Amino acid sequence: MRISFTLNGEPQDRVVNPFDKATSILAEQCGQESVKTSCAIGRCGACTILVDGKSANACLLIAAKMDGTDVVTAEGLGRRADAIIDRLRENGAIQCGYCAPGLLVSLVTLLERAPVGEKLQRQELETVLAGNLCRCSGYTGLRKAILALSS
Amino acid sequence: MNAVTGLEEKLRGSFRYLAEGQPVGTLHGALLTSPLAHATIRRLDVSAARSLNGVHAVVTAADVPSDFVMGTAILDRPPLARGKVRFQGEPMAAVAAETQEIANAAIALIAFELEPLPIVSAPGDALNEGAAKLHDSGNLCSSFIYSRGKVDADFEECAHVIDHRLTTPRQVPAAMELEGGICIPSPTGIELRAATHSPFYTRSLIASMLGLPERDVRVIGSPIGGSYGGKEEIHIQPVLALLAWTARRPVRLILDRPQSMAFATTRHPFEIALKIGCDRAGRLLALAADVLVDNGAYASFGPEVLDTGMECIQSAYAFRSVKLRGRLAYTNNGVGGAFRGFGALQTLTAIELAVDILARKAGHDPLTFRRINLAGANDPGPLGQAIIPQPELPKVADALSSLPAWRDETPSQRYLSGTGYALVRKGEGFAGGGPNGASGVLALTLDGQVMFQSSLVEMGQGLETTVRNTLLATFDLDEADIGCATGSTDAGADSGPTSASRGTQIALRLIRAGKMPFLEKLYVGAAEILQVPMDALRLGPGGFYQRMAPQNKPDLSLSDLAASAGEIVTQIGIPGIETMQAGANVHTLFTTCAARARVRIDRWTGQVACTGLDLLPACGPPISPVAFQGQMTGAGAQALGFCLTEHQPYEEGTVMASNFDSYFIPTIADVPDVNVHPVTWLAPDDPVGIRGGGEIGLNAAAPAIANAVASALDAAPTHLPVRPEWVLDALARQGRTP
Amino acid sequence: MNAQPTYVRPADVEDAISIKASLGPAGIYGCGLTAAQLGWGVKGPEQTIIDIAGLDLGSDVCLADSGSMVLAANAPLERLRLDPLISRQLPWFAEFLRYVGSTATRNQASLGGNLLWGAGDLEVLFAAVDAKLRFAGNGRAQSLGPTVSDQPEDLLISIIVPALQGQRIFVEKLGHRQAFSPSRVVVAGCVGRQSARLAVRLAGHPVATVETPWPMNWPLDDALFAGNAAPYLKSAAHNLLRGHLAQLAQRDMA
Known part of the structure; x- marks a missing residue:
């Protein structure tokens, strides 16, 4: 089938098998290497992308469902991620970095949703990020970075 | 300050890992793996696969020299199963084809017949007479025996004696990046891009397999998307290289998660039986230990893991007498290998649990009990070997006692809480048998950068940041003047494996050793160009300054120096700190760490949560504080997994957890903030001045968490991860069920 | 002969119903597909x-005039979790959604899908509050339970x-870790003045539901704890139910 979607603002038009996964379309056909495949069953978050502004696991998104959507990957976050990246750097939140693009996508949605000026509750932060596994960092630096951003 | 280089690129996705960014026309690899855990290969027919359109290579054991086997102390593993399969998921054949679909279709066309053999599913069974043999040499892969003093007499003298048994989990490294890579052949050789801790070792192995001179094999081993020891073992590189060399085309081969969960080497499960005793004053007298290790199907690092575990089983305590036995048994349960902690994690957790049990029985608080039993600063090492003195031990114990008290928890009918402590030490680097020592290069490049080149690898631990910080501290230069090249065979300087917590130490010592000879070459060159005596010059940001005139621009920039003098190169070699005098399988340099953990136990469900963790690593002043902190917090999370959530069970040789829906890595909701309190004091005459932080946090955190469970429940865990079933049973036995 | 399974996106409800009618068993309704596609393997689904x-x-x-809440079957779970009306009217539902999947899966997965899947955590909660499923066509409303097909x-x-x-x-859900885990046990209860409705699922078993007078007649009905489930799961479920009920009873006393 033919699908059209926007990827980081650019229109895309592709012929796909409806049940192909967004991971392979984005990483292999569209060159979005930020969309990492690790578990391929929606349990690690390494392939997290934005679909119409909401986070989604690309490995659980079939090609047919991409039709008509607005897709943003970590490559396309631009300035939205600047402040987050600074805090992550200061707090040593990232090590090997394989989980990092997916995590950054989740973080952007979390912080853009949190009402301005309201301190993000630790529980909410953990709820939103529990789907992004990080094997290196132990999350301490990550939590500090987010709380620094939201306070 | 960056903890790791490339942070923004990693986050924004432009950072390239080794299995990414393949050249156009790269073939896709696929593997045929064994569905059975133990079987004779009766037939393996790849003719149909070979003739499929779009297939460029199909390889099996027949394509590997018949005497080629891999391993460290024991060479027993073929890269593709030869005659027999010994674990579920063992590769039997591989394909390279134009698309992944064709490669998968070709795999499906391979006809094979496996004749099942009896499955050896537990190490105890493996050593029974009449057990099916995995290897002709029998199922005892390796053993360890050591004794000192008169254990039996000392137990007689003890006022208190306790026994404890602990079985530890098969923890999977489970890095987010899967094992794989890209191999690009040329007419005469190959370039192999795949994660390794030791590019030169990988090179020599691959060269010998392919019958190529080493110089024709280029290995790029880093950056790595997480390893923790899991990619220290040769993984899929030989198969990948074989495919590319056979196809004469670039090939990309990457495992999927279920393949990785079966194939990747795991932490060895240990069955540890301990008996320890102390006198009336609480002084430890005797230790008897019997350790049985599930090695899985091939030796890999098993013998070294066993040795390290046995060496560390006394933790940091001075036992008057010890009697130790360890055995490593082949089974059909995957393959055990290197994993951060390397055998020490298992035995340290057991001994620290036992020490708490004994302290309680003898009526001592666990902190005082540890303090009075610490090894002396100048005592020999745990196996009687000469070691670098450890006067920091009492300071670590004091720091542990001085931690601020926890904030009180609201009392609850539902939850119990408990606090646990640990104080441990583990050898850093390799034992006397090596590989010890290292080579590196300091160079002024043609574009005027002072570059440190080594084959040490970057896997997220912050090695490159450590190198950069060390260069800045060593030379009075700016960020822009320095550079660092890591992780490949390119520089021709074999720095040995980046493992056993040695990366930082090796980088630091190489740069220190190279400093004076390198500076001398720079000064000679600069003096010649400027026509002034060397002592009139000073190296500073950007280049050389003449001492007399204060100015903000160098009189000779580094790039002008390089333009005139050419590339200036200093080859550096350092010997090991380790000595064979200590013995081939014992360490010289030890690292100490203490930990405190708090757990909350749900009396309704038996579920355990870790709610607080402090780590007190005695590693000297950290060179990269943010990276060091990250090593500790990450170690805390992996220790939590080891104690509470992670285990790869095998049933009759069958992998039970094949992905992250059944293997449970801690999430952000599982891991509390890990507080790191570095104990930076080491002896002023310490020959290294720092210790590596790669493993020691894990080795302290796990026993502290286990002890916190023991303290909350008044019952020490006998199996890890702690099963909630066991918790409810323990509560029921004590009449504390809700 | 069945055509190759494919994917269709109907224009509206009538269109969906007529496509389903023309395909018969060769077509199934799907929504987020987060759980469904894990069963397909590389070949894709067997039905359109x-x-x-x-x-x-x-x-x-x-919010209906009757005071009941009507939730759209295809509403993504995360949107429900953050919905202000849910937070006000059904706060226990919003809170529980934290423990169902991850944010990314909740953004895809639908309420209806979770309830029909056969292993969804929400089925236990919705059985306890005796929620009804309303299907198109005859407008019938059906209780949750074994008669509901996962492919209606x-x-x-x-x-x-x-x-x-x-x-x-x-x-409450008991998983293998603190968050984002398959459930081992889910228990739920809806406790009124005279009666309580309790629901339990032990991993791998169907949801069991009982009505019981309130205050409770102890012990709890054995029917709640699937006969061949692991003893641990039974104990944990039992303790969870007993604990929650005891807390409510204490509050009633006070």
């Missing part, structure tokens, strides 16, 4: 997927949570 995610099934959440002939339109008059709700 009629994707209802984009259909207008009414607003996500609607009719299109699930909405889920109705009956008006609660002072009932207290509790729900």
